[in-house]
């Protein structure tokens with residue numbers, strides 16, 4: 705089992721404090737959802753885990769199996785087993801999707817233990833089939849001319865091929881029609897199990913109709929203010945966030 709621990713994380717953007725002490729512990733074999741109103745710092749949390757240079761961690765810790773993630777460069781974070789759907793530049797000139805995937809897989813393997821081309825192609829075909837992706841998408845340049853839905857589906861392809869320990873998926877559901885949403889959800893559900901943990905950030909409960917999270921957290925004003933099971937997401941869908949604000953005495 706692996707553990708991703710976020711301890712009392714404070715993050716600022718341009719000297720403005722956005723995250724004000726976030727605490728979260730994820731284990732593999734768990735799917736956590738983070739919900740919350742707009743502008744409460746959900747994407748800031750994802751960016752801080754990713755190591756985006758604009759987001760300054762002023763205090764607190766992020767530990768992956770006890771290792772200090774904050775000291776790692778972005779690519780080291782990926783090699784250590786973190787997957788961040790947003791870490792990939794939207795377009796990389798001249799790199800095909802398949803090339804990118806193969807080097808990402810090999811980056812996580814020891815030298816001399818690289819995946820064979822045959823095995824890679826077999827796995828790629830199988831996974832693209834599963835995600836109902838046309839074969840030619842493997843040979844397309846990374847994200848070049850991909851529609852919004854294709855990009856999201858491609859992120860799930862990356863997830864399934866790279867097999868990280870933990871994935872942070874920020875609004876993977878945004879802009880998807882219902883068929884694409886079902887396929888993206890099918891991919892994430894397929895990943896669930898031993899050796900994989902997921903932090904899904906979503907503004908809408910809709911995604912959670914297809915992926916039942918083990919834990920749901922509500923973020924407000926830069927903190928996790930409430931945690932519960934999947935029933936918490938259902939209550940948010942029905943009643944919005946006001947009852948939590950009242951319960952906790954939070955003013956807008």
Ligand code: ADP
Nearest residue numbers: 717718722741742743744745746747748749758
């Ligand atoms: P959420 O994802 O919950 O909607 P964000 O993390 O995107 O919230 O934003 C939290 C706060 O940080 C907002 O007030 C937003 O305006 C601010 N913020 C986010 N990113 C930046 C940025 N790159 N530069 C300046 N302010 C930012």
Ligand code: MG
Nearest residue numbers: 731734918919
């Ligand atoms: Mg648990």
Ligand code: MG
Nearest residue numbers: 746747748875
């Ligand atoms: Mg956001």
